[in-house]
Amino acid sequence: MAEGVNIKRLAQELNISIATVSKALNDSYEISLKTKNRVWTLAKELNYTPNPAASNLRSHKTKTIAVVIPCVANNFFSLSIKGIEEIARQYGYHVLIYQTHENIKMEIEFTNSLLSGRVDGILTSVSSSEHNSEYYKTLVKKVPLVFFDRVYEDLEAVKITTDDYDIAFEATEHLIKCGCKRIAYLYGLENLPAGKARFNAYQDALKAHNIALDDELVIRYHEDEDVNFESVKQLLKAVKPDALFSSIEEFIIPSYLACKELNLNVPSAVKILSFSNMDTAKILNPSLTTITQPAFEIGREAAKCLFKILNKKELEERSIVLKSILIKRESTNI
Amino acid sequence: MAEGVNIKRLAQELNISIATVSKALNDSYEISLKTKNRVWTLAKELNYTPNPAASNLRSHKTKTIAVVIPCVANNFFSLSIKGIEEIARQYGYHVLIYQTHENIKMEIEFTNSLLSGRVDGILTSVSSSEHNSEYYKTLVKKVPLVFFDRVYEDLEAVKITTDDYDIAFEATEHLIKCGCKRIAYLYGLENLPAGKARFNAYQDALKAHNIALDDELVIRYHEDEDVNFESVKQLLKAVKPDALFSSIEEFIIPSYLACKELNLNVPSAVKILSFSNMDTAKILNPSLTTITQPAFEIGREAAKCLFKILNKKELEERSIVLKSILIKRESTNI
DNA sequence: TTTAATTACGTAAACGTTTTCGGATTAATT
DNA sequence: AATTAATCCGAAAACGTTTACGTAATTAAA
DSSP states (O other): OOTTOOHHHHHHHHTSOHHHHHHHHTTOTTSOHHHHHHHHHHHHHTTOOOOHHHHHHHHOOOSEEEEEESOSSSHHHHHHHHHHHHHHHHTTOEEEEEEOTTOHHHHHHHHHHTTTTTOSEEEEOOOSSOOOHHHHHHHHHHSOEEEESSOOTTOOSEEEEEOHHHHHHHHHHHHHHTTOSSEEEEEOOTTSHHHHHHHHHHHHHHHHTTOOOOGGGEEEOOSSHHHHHHHHHHIIIIIOOSEEEESSGGGHHHHHHHHHHTTOOTTTTOEEEEEOOOGGGGGBSSOOEEEEOOHHHHHHHHHHHHHHHHTTOOOSOSEEEEOOEEEOOGGGOO | OOTTOOHHHHHHHHTSOHHHHHHHHTTOTTSOHHHHHHHHHHHHHTTOOOOHHHHHHHHOOOSEEEEEESOSSSHHHHHHHHHHHHHHHHTTOEEEEEEOTTOHHHHHHHHHHTTTTTOSEEEEOOOSSOOOHHHHHHHHHHSOEEEESSOOTTOOSEEEEEOHHHHHHHHHHHHHHTTOSSEEEEEOOTTSHHHHHHHHHHHHHHHHTTOOOOGGGEEEOOSSHHHHHHHHHHIIIIIOOSEEEESSGGGHHHHHHHHHHTTOOTTTTOEEEEEOOOGGGGGBSSOOEEEEOOHHHHHHHHHHHHHHHHTTOOOSOSEEEEOOEEEOOGGGOO
């Protein structure tokens, strides 16, 4: 009473045509309520479940969306997925996950493999390593696609992002108000609008407060975490900043470790502030002042947009910007 | 040169039959190398990608596996997914993700929705709330299934787990050796073999060292994190343990917060040790002694097993147990 | 009463593959 | 030379749906 029960079987059992059963199951207006009920009850009784492959083959609908992201083991993205999944479930959709590991080749390879009708739409946050805007320029014409958080700026597509510039400006000002004069910047996502916006905000905030920029105070993210640790340590030793402003979560551990190793007290000797979705920020010692992006909501919004597109609903906005929040904690205490 | 290119088109273009093209693409022995090459080059030239729905409908293979887990926003599971994905990619498989949010109804609903041939196999870590071993008993007969970490003990199925008992015993002994006499146990996963094993090991280790058990020292996980915080605080205040042994990661934040609020110094007044895959354990202050499960490897092993089953390879073991490691840090310093 | 519209259902083609079976050609064996 | 075997390929039937189109019966409009 489970195997081999298909639409044909239902039709035979009820002495009606296959077409009628199919239409009844899809609640078509062409079918009377009476027969619909007969079909529905038998379907439930025999525990009928439609064959997705057959349905997809004929109708070109997969009831599946794909999420292409750099890495699931990252607080921001795992929270985003949680949000995406919640919305997908509401629409009865399935969610495929692909990790690019910041590798643009994989990113393109995966995305291409989805183009043969495996999914109805794609949610993606591009890798930070390299750009290929030509690829995406043609891609967005082929498949419903929503970018979230990490986007291409020159691309006209649906994008969900956060107020990176504003919040980074606010954060920099916060450090300045805490008395910091030599604020180091730990630069991540250099190739992406988000990364650039954060850095620009940092620079603009310094200028606005008449603080000279200093290239020595800027270090860049390296994929090898040991390298990051060394460069933070070197920065602290050689350039002696009074604050670390990290634009990405990945610099937090090396920063704390480096300060510990160099016996630099946080926050009295050096203050730390970072973009982060770590739930442990509040129990670090000192607890960490963070810019926290609404990762869960970004996932939800991105998914909602995609479903609007899939359902041919009009989008009010092709670009949605959500607000991040600055959570002040001990690491920036005066 | 991308839309509408299917096997039929290739056949026409090459003046051979559809069957031949299909077989050539699948590298069948029936086809000569010469025609294979003709097919392959044209396929590449026209950028042909097979239609997965059609292929699946006919062959009953989806090249897709599902991962059903409580929550992606959990270090253990996100790392597991990373491992699963890596193996899946090697086999050219796609990965569907389903979060149950510890809700057995959702768990069953999702899993059932996969039974109509949407996936070739399932990897799952069951929810901790309730049990339904009847359901899984019939399920394992219907679909290739591998359990990882959170399993049903009475079920004869392929399982990947860790040495929960041994490592929990070792951890408890570590606390005892550190001089702790009143070790509180923060109990999670009560309904699951892993949770029970950890608790049994805790009790057995105490007995082995002639330390009396005390029910007052045991508190249980509640899904509301505020409740956990209050119960840890109450425990620390009223029962005055000299150590907290947490069987799950979720107790870490409430524990640190409670100690801070009660001005209890860690580790001098109270030591803390927890199962955890948090990468920030090392920068907590004091850094946290953890039992860390090989989450990534568990994911890899589980996926490998599933693919062995899917490829009809013989499994050496129906049950694989991986070793966790006890990482001693400051939170259990003497 | 006739015509038109509406309702309810069936026929059959299509979606793009895989696979069984059989046939033709060539090579190897008696 | 006759038989067998090996190699290579094609015809056609599936897989389980959806959907365009046709049609009969009923109802509404003229």
